[in-house]
Amino acid sequence: MKTIAIIGGGAAGLMAAAHLAESAKDKNITIHLFDKNDHLGAKVIISGGGRCNVTTGIHDIKQLLQNYPRGAKFLMSAMYKLPPPKVMEWFESHGIPLKTEEDLRVFPKSDNGKDIVSALEKTITQNPNVTIHLHLKTNVTNITKKTGFIITTKKETITADYLLIATGGNTYRQTGSTGDGYAFAQSLGHTITKLAPSLSSFMTKEDYPKDLAGVSFTQTEITLDSNSEKKSYTRKGPLVFTHRGISGPAIFAISSMAAYENFSAKEPHHLTINFLPHLTKAELLEKLQKEANLHGKKEFKNFLDILLPKSLCEVMARELMKRKKLPSNSIHAGQMNAELKKETAELIHAFPLTITGRSPGEEFVTAGGVPLPEVDTNTMESKICPNLYFAGEVLDIDGFTGGFNLQASWATGYLAGESMLKRLNKAEL
Numbered sequence: 206m207k208t209i210a211i212i213g214g215g216a217a218g219l220m221a222a223a224h225l226a227e228s229a230k231d232k233n234i235t236i237h238l239f240d241k242n243d244h245l246g247a248k249v250i251i252s253g254g255g256r257c258n259v260t261t262g263i264h265d266i267k268q269l270l271q272n273y274p275r276g277a278k279f280l281m282s283a284m285y286k287l288p289p290p291k292v293m294e295w296f297e298s299h300g301i302p303l304k305t306e307e308d309l310r311v312f313p314k315s316d317n318g319k320d321i322v323s324a325l326e327k328t329i330t331q332n333p334n335v336t337i338h339l340h341l342k343t344n345v346t347n348i349t350k351k352t353g354f355i356i357t358t359k360k361e362t363i364t365a366d367y368l369l370i371a372t373g374g375n376t377y378r379q380t381g382s383t384g385d386g387y388a389f390a391q392s393l394g395h396t397i398t399k400l401a402p403s404l405s406s407f408m409t410k411e412d413y414p415k416d417l418a419g420v421s422f423t424q425t426e427i428t429l430d431s432n433s434e435k436k437s438y439t440r441k442g443p444l445v446f447t448h449r450g451i452s453g454p455a456i457f458a459i460s461s462m463a464a465y466e467n468f469s470a471k472e473p474h475h476l477t478i479n480f481l482p483h484l485t486k487a488e489l490l491e492k493l494q495k496e497a498n499l500h501g502k503k504e505f506k507n508f509l510d511i512l513l514p515k516s517l518c519e520v521m522a523r524e525l526m527k528r529k530k531l532p533s534n535s536i537h538a539g540q541m542n543a544e545l546k547k548e549t550a551e552l553i554h555a556f557p558l559t560i561t562g563r564s565p566g567e568e569f570v571t572a573g574g575v576p577l578p579e580v581d582t583n584t585m586e587s588k589i590c591p592n593l594y595f596a597g598e599v600l601d602i603d604g605f606t607g608g609f610n611l612q613a614s615w616a617t618g619y620l621a622g623e624s625m626l627k628r629l630n631k632a633e634l
């Protein structure tokens with residue numbers, strides 16, 4: 206009889222346990238699954254606003270991996286083993302129909318993340334192939350290794366031959382993911398990279414975003430200047446103004462690319478928004494000229510709303526007045542001079558904002574974790590401590606929004622489960 210301990214009943218731990226339970230036919234395996242919550246998959250249940258963006262409709266692996274600012278190369282084997290179509294197949298064959306939305310995000314048809322967790326839980330607990338011990342409301346406090354792993358909780362001590370650390374990252378700590386896995390990894394000989402929040406909204410020095418709160422754009426191009434290096438981060442995508450600044454998929458992606466930059470009122474970052482990235486400067490100027498000819502009698506800011514939402518036009522007009530390009534008394538579109546047209550086009554293509562911080566406590570994932578060179582990419586086994594495995598966000602892997610983080614957790618969890626099983630089979634020969 207061999208014993209496997211899995212610390213963390215989140216996305217990665219559940220997929221590893223489910224795969225083990227289904228594949229370990231006629232094997233003498235006992236699995237101890239620990240989670241500090243009184244239910245499994247707490248973060249999966251709240252993910253995607255409760256709808257659970259379970260994976261992505263991007264099937265090409267190379268294209269898929271472009272959505273991981275950290276860990277893309279390392280993820281290759283796991284993604285080939287359990288790519289998005291196989292994740293979809295897994296859930297659908299376990300009774301959860303899925304749908305792919307226009308932007309390629311995949312959700313359960315029920316729009317309920319609980320269904321995703323239920324499918325995994327059922328597979329784990331109702332499978333006769335393995336003996337499962339679910340330790341809920343059980344906080345693992347210490348792990349040491351002698352011949353096996355000694356897992357200590359407040360209630361008991363359990364010994365296991367194989368150990369999977371799937372404790373997640375360090376965000377939304379109320380879901381139980383409080384970064385304990387980093388300390389466990391360190392106590393077993395690993396190092397931990399610098400950690401940083403990723404996928405967050407930004408706060409701005411300017412307070413006009415609050416006048417625009419809720420105004421959204423489906424296609425913008427964002428550019429954020431780095432303060433530490435001579436470079437900038439650029440990303441196209443949707444954006445929404447908030448009461449404190451800016452948010453939305455393009456901002457989340459930029460915050461992820463710039464995860465290790467420091468943001469504060471003392472160290473603000475310069476960001477620009479291109480509201481009409483599909484037009485070149487020349488095309489935009491031509492459009493402004495054409496519209497001015499057609500609507501010469503319209504007041505300037507009313508004329509601008511041909512191109513932009515009304516509330517933004519007022520902010521634009523105020524900015525142009527501040528730059529002394531637009532007189533404070535209103536003018537008509539037909540009265541625009543060449544300089545005003547040029548400045549208006551520039552503002553539409555590079556609207557400036559001063560970023561003073563990330564919205565605190567709202568980041569979705571943690572950048573950093575167990576360093577990837579310390580883990581075997583083909584098995585998820587530690588290169589430092591034999592029979593120790595890692596999966597999910599505890600690793601130095603994180604993706605953009607769009608189902609990429611759960612996809613990485615399913616894939617690494619599945620591969621870790623499979624590798625442990627192979628090792629068990631070998632040990633029994």
Ligand SMILES: Cc1cc2nc3c(=O)[nH]c(=O)nc-3n(C[C@H](O)[C@H](O)[C@H](O)COP(=O)(O)OP(=O)(O)OC[C@H]3O[C@@H](n4cnc5c(N)ncnc54)[C@H](O)[C@@H]3O)c2cc1C
Nearest residue numbers: 213215216217241252253258345373381597598608610611
């Ligand atoms: C609000 C929010 C929404 C999100 N939405 C999406 C989305 O729609 N799509 C997407 O792809 N990604 C989304 N993510 C990210 C995604 O949920 C995570 O990346 C993913 O859940 C990580 O899986 P994991 O198994 O590594 O860790 P987790 O799912 O965080 O699970 C780790 C588990 O380990 C347990 N644990 C930790 N320490 C201990 C201990 N000492 N003892 C016992 N148990 C312990 C925790 O209780 C927890 O249940 C979202 C994240 C957040 C915060």
